[in-house]
Amino acid sequence: MRTLIVCLSTLGLWAQTAPVVIQNATLYTVTKGTMRGSIVLKDGKIAEIGERVLTPPGATVINAEGLHVTPGIIDSHSHIAVEGFGVNETSVSVSSMVQIRDVLDPTDVAIYRALGGGVTIANVLHGSANAIGGNNQLIKLRWGRPAHELVMEGATPSIKFALGENPKRAGNPSGGQGGAPPRYPATRMGIEDVYRQAFGETRAYKRAWDDYRAGKSTVAPKRNLTLEPLVEVLEGKRLVHCHAYRADEMLMMMRVAEEFGFKITSFEHVQEGYKVAKEMAKHGVAGAGFSDWWSYKMEVIDGIPYNMALMTKKGVLSAINSDSGELMRRLNTEAAKTMRYGGLTEDQALALITINPAKHLKVDHLVGSLETGKSADVVIWNKPPLSVYAVAQKVFIDGNLYFDREKDIRERAEKAARKKALEEKLKREAQQAAPGRRITE
Amino acid sequence: MWMQAQEPSSIAIRNARVHTVSGSVLAKGTVLVKNGLIEAVGENVAIPADAWVIEGEGMNVYPGMIDAMSAIAIDAPITAAGGFGGRGGGSGLPMPPVAATQTSAPPARGPEDRPRTFSWERAADKLRTSDPRIETARSAGFTSAAVFPMSGIFAGQGALINLGGENAPRMVVQSPIGQYVSLSRGARGSRGFPSSLMGIFAYIRQTYIDIDFYKQQKSAYEKDPKGKTRPSYDRALEGLIDSPRLMMPAVSKREMERILRFADEVRTPMILYGAHEGFAAADLLKRSGFPVVVSTKWPVMPADANPDDEPSMEDLTLRDRAPTTPAELAKAQVKFAFTSDGQTPNETLRAIRQSIARGLAPEAALRALTITPAEMYGVADRLGSIEKGKIANLVVSKNDLLSERPQIQFVFVDGVKYTPPPPAAPAKPARGEGNR
Numbered sequence A: 001m002r003t004l005i006v007c008l009s010t011l012g013l014w015a016q017t018a019p020v021v022i023q024n025a026t027l028y029t030v031t032k033g034t035m036r037g038s039i040v041l042k043d044g045k046i047a048e049i050g051e052r053v054l055t056p057p058g059a060t061v062i063n064a065e066g067l068h069v070t071p072g073i074i075d076s077h078s079h080i081a082v083e084g085f086g087v088n089e090t091s092v093s094v095s096s097m098v099q100i101r102d103v104l105d106p107t108d109v110a111i112y113r114a115l116g117g118g119v120t121i122a123n124v125l126h127g128s129a130n131a132i133g134g135n136n137q138l139i140k141l142r143w144g145r146p147a148h149e150l151v152m153e154g155a156t157p158s159i160k161f162a163l164g165e166n167p168k169r170a171g172n173p174s175g176g177q178g179g180a181p182p183r184y185p186a187t188r189m190g191i192e193d194v195y196r197q198a199f200g201e202t203r204a205y206k207r208a209w210d211d212y213r214a215g216k217s218t219v220a221p222k223r224n225l226t227l228e229p230l231v232e233v234l235e236g237k238r239l240v241h242c243h244a245y246r247a248d249e250m251l252m253m254m255r256v257a258e259e260f261g262f263k264i265t266s267f268e269h270v271q272e273g274y275k276v277a278k279e280m281a282k283h284g285v286a287g288a289g290f291s292d293w294w295s296y297k298m299e300v301i302d303g304i305p306y307n308m309a310l311m312t313k314k315g316v317l318s319a320i321n322s323d324s325g326e327l328m329r330r331l332n333t334e335a336a337k338t339m340r341y342g343g344l345t346e347d348q349a350l351a352l353i354t355i356n357p358a359k360h361l362k363v364d365h366l367v368g369s370l371e372t373g374k375s376a377d378v379v380i381w382n383k384p385p386l387s388v389y390a391v392a393q394k395v396f397i398d399g400n401l402y403f404d405r406e407k408d409i410r411e412r413a414e415k416a417a418r419k420k421a422l423e424e425k426l427k428r429e430a431q432q433a434a435p436g437r438r439i440t441e
Numbered sequence B: 001m002w003m004q005a006q007e008p009s010s011i012a013i014r015n016a017r018v019h020t021v022s023g024s025v026l027a028k029g030t031v032l033v034k035n036g037l038i039e040a041v042g043e044n045v046a047i048p049a050d051a052w053v054i055e056g057e058g059m060n061v062y063p064g065m066i067d068a069m070s071a072i073a074i075d076a077p078i079t080a081a082g083g084f085g086g087r088g089g090g091s092g093l094p095m096p097p098v099a100a101t102q103t104s105a106p107p108a109r110g111p112e113d114r115p116r117t118f119s120w121e122r123a124a125d126k127l128r129t130s131d132p133r134i135e136t137a138r139s140a141g142f143t144s145a146a147v148f149p150m151s152g153i154f155a156g157q158g159a160l161i162n163l164g165g166e167n168a169p170r171m172v173v174q175s176p177i178g179q180y181v182s183l184s185r186g187a188r189g190s191r192g193f194p195s196s197l198m199g200i201f202a203y204i205r206q207t208y209i210d211i212d213f214y215k216q217q218k219s220a221y222e223k224d225p226k227g228k229t230r231p232s233y234d235r236a237l238e239g240l241i242d243s244p245r246l247m248m249p250a251v252s253k254r255e256m257e258r259i260l261r262f263a264d265e266v267r268t269p270m271i272l273y274g275a276h277e278g279f280a281a282a283d284l285l286k287r288s289g290f291p292v293v294v295s296t297k298w299p300v301m302p303a304d305a306n307p308d309d310e311p312s313m314e315d316l317t318l319r320d321r322a323p324t325t326p327a328e329l330a331k332a333q334v335k336f337a338f339t340s341d342g343q344t345p346n347e348t349l350r351a352i353r354q355s356i357a358r359g360l361a362p363e364a365a366l367r368a369l370t371i372t373p374a375e376m377y378g379v380a381d382r383l384g385s386i387e388k389g390k391i392a393n394l395v396v397s398k399n400d401l402l403s404e405r406p407q408i409q410f411v412f413v414d415g416v417k418y419t420p421p422p423p424a425a426p427a428k429p430a431r432g433e434g435n436r
Helices: A002-011 A109-116 A165-170 A188-213 A228-234 A247-260 A277-283 A307-313 A327-340 A346-351 A355-360 A405-433 B100-104 B132-139 B197-223 B235-242 B253-266 B276-280 B282-288 B313-331 B345-357 B362-369 B371-376
Strands: A020-028 A034-042 A045-050 A060-063 A068-071 A073-078 A119-124 A132-135 A137-140 A158-162 A239-244 A266-269 A286-289 A318-320 A378-381 A392-397 A400-404 B010-019 B025-034 B037-042 B052-055 B060-063 B065-070 B142-147 B154-157 B159-162 B172-174 B179-181 B246-250 B270-274 B292-295 B336-339 B394-397 B408-413 B416-418
Touching: A020 A346, A020 A378, A073 A266, A073 A327, A073 A355, A109 A119, A109 A327, A109 A392, A109 A400, A119 A327, A119 A392, A132 A188, A158 A228, A165 A188, A188 A228, A188 A247, A239 A247, A247 A277, A277 A307, A286 A307, A286 A355, A307 A318, A307 A327, A318 A327, A318 A355, A327 A346, A392 A405, A400 A405, A405 B313, B010 B394, B065 B336, B065 B371, B132 B142, B132 B345, B132 B408, B142 B408, B154 B235, B197 B235, B197 B253, B246 B253, B253 B270, B253 B276, B253 B282, B276 B282, B276 B292, B276 B313, B282 B313, B292 B313, B313 B336, B313 B345, B313 B362, B336 B362, B336 B371, B345 B362, B362 B371
Parallel strands: A020 A060, A020 A068, A073 A119, A158 A239, A239 A266, A266 A286, A286 A318, B010 B052, B010 B060, B065 B142, B179 B246, B246 B270, B270 B292, B292 B336
Antiparallel strands: A020 A034, A034 A045, A068 A378, A119 A137, A132 A158, A378 A392, A392 A400, B010 B025, B025 B037, B060 B394, B142 B159, B154 B179, B159 B172, B394 B408, B408 B416
């Protein structure tokens, strides 16, 4: 048995303990409307959903009369659960050699807090200090599990790009004038040039490998971890999530990508997306950003709360995300704002935080809606999920209960007492070890 | 002089309680030391007529203790804040001093610039016999130390040294014994790649890819140099190729998990150091098969902590349980040793006594201070126990070596007898040559 557990946990495939049936709930499937009924979670998947379902033997039955069930929220832009002096490898303009996966911190309490807001998946992104940033990691918020078990199975790898002030200024705190030796580039023009240079080099590197594989050369080229992910971008095997605010830069980015024959997967923040929605739809890039958060710097002065609605109506796959461990806990409210600003339907609004991010992250065949066969990542809410009064009650990932509000509240007093006792024990011991020392209370 | 006129040709410690570590404890044993080696040990050892004799009645004889990771004799003392213990709050890892060469060099632009790499440097070449800490450590019963340069991502190659001998070359027992790796952010003022922890991992990963390529190129060239471009010599890679193992920091469980997964990629033997949260990761460490060097600098509430800051349950648990790590590792049969982690020998031994109070068997503690570190570094054939033919590194004490007042009478390093200064703290720290 022990070996079995070890083996399963190594693979990240631990099975849920018992099937779960959530009965008599309002089910927001997102893709197939909203209905009253029950949902069966079994072997990590949604086994059945409908007005009446079969209860598997040994199932835990939850009577969710008056409660509301949605798929787990997917936050497509997050920086939680990252350890080690920053989410940016700031030193260079092309930092594609670094991997968020290497520095995941499964003990970051932001994971648990996000669960409490109904989030089950987060795309943990490298920061925006580099024109070409590091490799991101899609994680499931399996709180309590080791880092490698957070990694979402079946996720397409992705990389971060960034436009505008951040990559321009990160290496030029003094505007390229004096001070520390500047990092190229210091202008928006320079950022475009960084892409051309990097993908030019990548093409040459790819050619060298192609030649070697075709038997045209006998010596294998040296592997280059900076260029390898960019080869995957050219081959369409690695998604590109690009931090972008201004319309002109998004047009530039799409132009450069098309020139090199790849696609930008999503523009992140995308404050001026509404200005170039047509062009975005044509390129096939998603727009993922905030509902009503802008003007925090000059280049985001043109943000409007109608952005998501306008992009959606122009056929851009749109998503709302957090970029913040705090905002992450109430993405449902953020999505709801698009009903007020822009008149999206309930399904459209919910899609912004579930199936739409699943689509642009290329995991919509696994998650993002309540459909049989998809991962049993579901949230039970006390109120309709788009209500400002909605509070997540239970959150399941792969059919396992990772957040239980009732249990959390129940255990608070006991946990506090345990902590107090431990604190006092340590103080006592410190006093015994050094009797003269004053111990701060 | 190494051999003075009055240097005894052999020394016998007679009728003492001999803790051989490799075998059983001899209640009335004799240890015969000759030419710096253990000539004989046993209950019926014939003592040569010309041997000088120490009456061991009521005394204990132990193998000299080994500090499994130290910067003694090669570097300025690590500052109090510079230990690698601690958790959270960025990095508790040692902040290397800023080397003059680092600040003037242009910032590294990527792995190819071999940033903060000194892998070719050897502790054995940097030893200073004048370091006063040598005598302090020896007087407390430490006769050997695994010493490492500690500044840089690849900081350099360690050496197993004896804490005695009149010149540096005589101190070296084994070199190199491993490459010290630090995952801390660069010293203030150090710029360029890598600026993040993930950047450091990327750098190490690329470096090991480069090593494979470098070896391949070199061997192809050496096989038949004619008509081939000569591969460039790369001292950074040479230094790593020379290193039998990597010393990797891992204080928390998540860091251990991270390093162990990373180890699968770089396929290089490792020793993990730090390991304060080892109490929660004993099974994991056992499965990895890697030895562990436990820092004896147990985490405590910092003296300058803001009284308004509420420590997390994780911090409190770590402070409470870290001293139980050795007992848990022993129970899981993980191979572990101790490092002073920049502390004085007295602080180190006090920390180990804390672990004994928290369930570590004294015999297990003694092994972790003697034979286990010798095994880790591949010198168990000459150090770590009292056996015939091994180096005569011995401690003679009235009381139990790991008790609060062991009352060490003599310390032998390479067979040379040193008498520790009296333990009462003198106004002026005791110094000078050992009494031979």
